[in-house]
Amino acid sequence: MGDRPHSVPPRSGRRSRCVLYCLPAQFLSSSVLASSDFASSVLDFTPAPGQFINNSIFNDPARALGPPVGGGTLAADNSKLVSLGGFAGSITLAFDHTVLDDPSNRFGIDAIVFGNAIWSSGNPRRRWAEAGIIEIALDANSNGLADDPWYPIRAPGLPPIPASALQSQLWDNNAGTPTPPANIAWYPSPVHYPGWPPSYITTAFRLPPIYEVNLLINPNGPAATLEAHWGLADLSPTLILGDLDADNLVDDPELTPAEFYTRPDNPFLVGITAESGGGDGFDIAWAVDPVSGAPAELPGFDFIRISTGVNFIAGILGELSTEVGGVADARPDESAFDLNADGRIDIEDLYTWHDLRDASDPAADLTGEGVIDDADRLMMTRCTRRDEVHDVH
Incomplete structure (x- = not known):
């Protein structure tokens, strides 16, 4: 693949690790096959350097396919995640159908991105989160390729003109230069990424400093009921399957992942909505043209790109890196x-x-x-x- 099509300046100097991954057999449940509730193929995986990208537990992009595995609000289950590494590391996924802007979706939420964020000491206003940018594209020319314009989901952390927040980062594997990463062990290893170049560039919309912190805090105050952070990936916990009230206990052991992880949370309120599986939902109507800021007015999307939106080293904790464990097409709830x-x-x-x-x-x-x-x-x-x-x- 060449440089990914983009409606703003392309991401130059990048090397794609993979062109297409199919959903691995261990995640091919009958519910996924029958209803296509989750993203089912990887079109591109371009991690930025990071402490986990050379770890086989975190560097398989196929782990972003199918349903997530939730660990709850206090401790994430990291058994099915892919790490995008540092700033602008990204993964591009495809659904086997168009995810529609469905008016009967609860709260207007059309899709849900799952990561491994958790609450600090059980407080939903203080969280360990590594925010990621969400972009979507409709297969308008019906060729099955992600070569149509990309539109970012404009979260509160992005400016009215998202393109003004677009930044690029050069990386190399030479310890003798000031170019990051400072720890060369974080650079994509040829063992895991054969043919990776000695330097490359990643590009993404960068979030403001409020997100480049060890602990993400709701600025609305310690008793806030309204959420300040939404429209981004890897902000909210993924609940344990069947936990209907976010207390980390299973209430309904009969629920399937396809039933549970397609129920959106209300992104505007603190906490997780009852009967939701957590994650970070978004409305397709939030997508905007990155250059003009005008609503994209998409009827749906076929492709989704998630990128690490922060450029921050959290001391001994390492870089902030968005992790992805699945993306769901939210099920309508006409009730x-x-x-x-x-x-x-x-x-x-x-x-x-x-x-x-x-x-x-x-x-x-x-x-x-x-x-x-x-x-x-x-x-x-x-x-x-x-x-x-x-x-x-």
């Missing part, structure tokens, strides 16, 4: 829109929503942002129209 509880979504629910809004009832806050606004109205309207079209057909 959240059946506001009159009659078992169907129709115009009566839209009328009910207006009544709830006029009464300032929290049930009208469908996006979960803590306010009732036009975004909630549009979501309810789209969901109603979709279901009425289905009824006609």
Whole structure:
């Protein structure tokens, strides 16, 4: 593969480790095969130097495929993760279908990225997290290749014009130069990355200093209920399978990974929403043109690229490096829109929503942002129209 297509200056000087990985047999559960709930192939893996990229436990990109393995809020399960290394190390994944901007997805969340972030001493306002940038692309030309424009998910940490945060980092394996990494053992080893060049460049959108810390703290205060950090990868814990209330105990041992890890958390509230599997969800509508900052208005995406968005060495802990354990297509949950509880979504629910809004009832806050606004109205309207079209057909 040549340089990855990008709607801003390309990532030059890079070498791709892999072109395509298929989902390994150990993760080919019937649920994944039948419903394609998770990203199923690796198109590119370009790690930046880091302490784990030469460790066989963390350098297999296929570990980002299929469902994640959750360890809970206090201790991550690192048995199924790939490390992207330092700044702008990246992985590009593909789904075997288009992930849609579905109006019936809970909180408007269309996809979920899983990593190994955890809470510090069980406090969701203080977390060990290594934030990653999320970009998506639609296979608009239907050729199965990630050669269409890429659009970043504009999280609060990115500026209105994301391209203004685009930075490049040169790396080499020469201990005699000031070029990082200072520890040459972190450079991609020929044992694991045959043919890797003696120097290369990685490029990504860099997050502000608030993310380049050992411990990520919610700036809204120690009693905050509103989340300040969302729209990025590797911020939130991946729960233990079947833990419905984030207490690190299994409540429903019968749940399958496809059922559990496709339930999004409300990204705007502190903590993890009941019955969610955790992870970091995003709305396709958050994608923007990196140069203009205008909404991308994508109907969906086929490819997702995740990059380490911080350039920071945390002392003896080593570099901050985004880890990825899976990416899910969130399953629709129409029950959240059946506001009159009659078992169907129709115009009566839209009328009910207006009544709830006029009464300032929290049930009208469908996006979960803590306010009732036009975004909630549009979501309810789209969901109603979709279901009425289905009824006609």
